[in-house]
Amino acid sequence: MASSTTASESEMAAARLPLGWRDQCSALLIPLNVCRHKENYLPWKCEDERHIYEKCQYDDYMRRMKLLARQKKEAAAEADE
Template sequence: MSGFATTKEACDDAQVPQVWRDTCAHLLIPLNECRKKEHYLPWKCEHERHVYELCQYKDYKKRVKEAEASRQ
């Protein structure tokens, strides 16, 4: 997405499960740190959550566009 790469070591240190290690993992790490710090209160970390979910959405749209292009 934005060109950021999260290393395997960074994901291992942050205990990111393998299934969540995608193009948005670099945003998931600070989101999870914020969630832990704020005791998972739903109104906390809204900015981090929004940024992560936007990345996920853009990645989904990109994959849909690529799939449509490959069908033609």
């Protein structure tokens, strides 16, 4: 994952992001939350920001699942030896 999608600790604290949301896509969540607040959380507003954030979340999930599958495959290969 590109480091440009991760906000610094001070940026996340300034944006008051909960600890559970401080992940690889935190830099994309900050402008999304600003837009949501500005637009009174209307569901048809901020669609571009939401789509970009959700794509980042999906890509991060897929990266982690591929890593897990690789680790399981390596562990199985070591067990067979």
